[in-house]
Amino acid sequence: MELDVRHLRAVCAIADTGSLHRAARQLGVSQPSLSAQLRRIEQELGGSLFLRERTGCRPTPLGRLVLSRARPLVADLRSLVAEARAAAVGGPHLRLGSTASRALPGWLRRLRQSRQEPSLHMDVSPNALLRMVADGQLDVAFVHEVEGCPLRVPEGLRTRVLVEREPQFVSLPADHPAAAKPVVDLADLAGDRWMVDPTVDGESDAVHRMLRLAGLSPRILHGDYHTAASLVATGEVVTVCQPTSLSRPESAVRRLRGDPLGVRLLLAARTETELDGVCPALQEAYWEAARQSPAYREWLEGTASALALSEA
Known part of the structure; x- marks a missing residue:
């Protein structure tokens, strides 16, 4: 061979x-x-x-x-390959990579409005996306770093933090007793099955650690985001979700008391110039998505109020 x-x-x-x-x-x-x-x-x-x-x-x-x-x-x-493809279609394209985020549609729309033509590569693994940027396969990556599970940032990459700590919420069936409350205690979910995606860097370890610190040892199933959403809708599981997620008729997004799990959101590129070219559009798109989520908007307003009182 x-x-x-x-x-x-x-x-x-x-x-x-x-x-x-x-x-x-x-x-x-x-x-x-x-x-x-x-x-x-x-x-x-x-x-x-x-x-x-x-x-x-x-x-x-x-x-x-x-x-x-x-x-x-x-x-x-x-x-x-990337350079040849760009030359074949008449010019360079902005090659973006990202983990899942509700900010993506707004980010892409803003970049196109500014006369940039982005392509998008999705991956559940932030580390894989960072390696693709380092290897020259992507120009910029928008990734999350799960608390307690540092990313392996390749040497030479430049990073910029979008959100230092984004709290993770919980998605649960709409008819779950805890869904009646705006803030859910982990103890309220002690009898539920949880679902995590083991292919997301750090997520499984972080969820296990969060539950263990709360004194819980529920059954944990493995599946991707789409499977988790389907099983939440049918009452089979609960799952950690991004705070920008929206409640649906069959599922509810709620804050976890004490915000026991968080992630850091960051952009990575090979140069500061590349970061400067895309960061403002992503910031606008992210906060637009945040305002559209009632649970997250309430959390942000409460955090701002608490900060104002502490500084008074």
Whole structure:
């Protein structure tokens, strides 16, 4: 077997995500297929590239050597493809990456109004998006950093904080007894099943830690955002959600008392100039989305009032 760029991209994805499961999802292949491909690569190179541990995959010395040569090659190819595509359509495009956010529609609309033509790449993994910016595959990434789970920001990237601490709310069935209250205690959800997405960097660990500190040990199911929303609507689970999320007839978004879980929202790019070009539009779009959410708007107004009293 001769190694090609697909094999190098697979090795980089495994290292970046730290997991065969997450790497397979990022590459759009099945985990068994990626595992088989990795075995063939290791046979070709004559040794193991990763240590398979309970917490994920960690590069061996041979793996680190291969990665040191593979990353520049993969980055150069990505840049070549991006530049060729831009030239083919008559000019450069702004390549944005983002984790899920209700600010995205407003951000894209504002950028287009300012005569920028953005493309968008979505990923549940902030770390994967940051690596894509560092590799030259994206120009800017809008990501979240879960409290207590620092992101792996590649060397050389510039970052700008949009929101230092965004409290995470809870989405629960509309007919749940706790939905009748504007602020929900975790104890009110002690008998519920929770759903988290294990592919979101840091989310599962943070939710487990939050529940453990509250003295709770509920059953936790794994699924993506869309699955969680469907199961909340049918009364099967509750789930952590962004405060900009909107209540629906079948589900309610509520603040958690004490704001036990938060995330930091930030932009990342290779230069300050790139950040200057997109940050104002994102700030406007984010606060527009925040004002549209009654629960978050109430929280923000309460926080502002408390701050004003403390400064008086």
